[in-house]
Amino acid sequence: MKKKLLYIFDMDGTLFNTLGDLSAAVNYALSAFGLKKLSTEKIKSYIGNGSLKLIERSLEGAQVPLDAVHKCYSEFYAQHCREHTEPYPGVIDFLKNFPAKKALVTNKPHIPGKELLKLFDIDSCFEACAFGDEETARKPSAEPFLKILQLTRTAPQDAVMVGDDAPDILGARNAGIDSVFIENGFGKRESFAPVEPTYSIPHFADLKNLKF
Numbered sequence: 001m002k003k004k005l006l007y008i009f010d011m012d013g014t015l016f017n018t019l020g021d022l023s024a025a026v027n028y029a030l031s032a033f034g035l036k037k038l039s040t041e042k043i044k045s046y047i048g049n050g051s052l053k054l055i056e057r058s059l060e061g062a063q064v065p066l067d068a069v070h071k072c073y074s075e076f077y078a079q080h081c082r083e084h085t086e087p088y089p090g091v092i093d094f095l096k097n098f099p100a101k102k103a104l105v106t107n108k109p110h111i112p113g114k115e116l117l118k119l120f121d122i123d124s125c126f127e128a129c130a131f132g133d134e135e136t137a138r139k140p141s142a143e144p145f146l147k148i149l150q151l152t153r154t155a156p157q158d159a160v161m162v163g164d165d166a167p168d169i170l171g172a173r174n175a176g177i178d179s180v181f182i183e184n185g186f187g188k189r190e191s192f193a194p195v196e197p198t199y200s201i202p203h204f205a206d207l208k209n210l211k212f
């Protein structure tokens with residue numbers, strides 16, 4: 001297989017362990033509307049398809065206004081997205097030193113997304129970024145991937161998506177891009193079975209040893 005020229009990364013569960021801050025923000029919003037808090041494991045299973053979907057799933061059918069809870073969540077998370085969040089081992093080194101182009105396709109909204117890139121001083125590592133609240137459809141649509149390929153002038157066969165969840169693996173497939181599944185992120189293989197990722201690695205730190 002040919003060397004990949006462009007690595008496209010997912011954010012939550014791939015570059016960063018954001019679970020602590022995402023859970024705190026979900027539970028803050030649920031409590032503000034008089035609802036019971038959820039376990040971190042439960043919230044983890046609801047992450048992946050953007051912040052509105054995260055809140056819709058977390059409401060578990062409760063009769064409260066979705067938009068108002070989402071606003072409450074988003075305001076809190078924007079203020080508190082840096083408290084427990086850390087990059088996974090090997091992430092910063094790979095982004096700063098691996099000799100390939102890098103881009104981001106995340107379903108995370110741009111405000112906390114950009115905040116984390118700045119916090120860890122990696123915003124200049126990416127040639128192009130697609131966030132979850134932009135005009136293009138979110139993963140698993142092919143749209144954000146096609147936008148990134150166009151912006152970086154890369155052919156699909158020269159790119160690879162690195163992600164931990166169904167929207168990443170399915171979105172890459174929809175765009176005709178190979179994928180690498182990170183096994184210790186937030187997602188589970190069952191969520192995209194019977195589709196298979198092109199490659200699968202236990203941890204992000206294994207990425208630099210992957211031979212295409």
Ligand SMILES: O=C(O)COP(=O)(O)O
Nearest residue numbers: 011012048049050107108
């Ligand atoms: O915000 C989400 O729903 C998930 O974000 P991600 O695409 O970076 O995993």
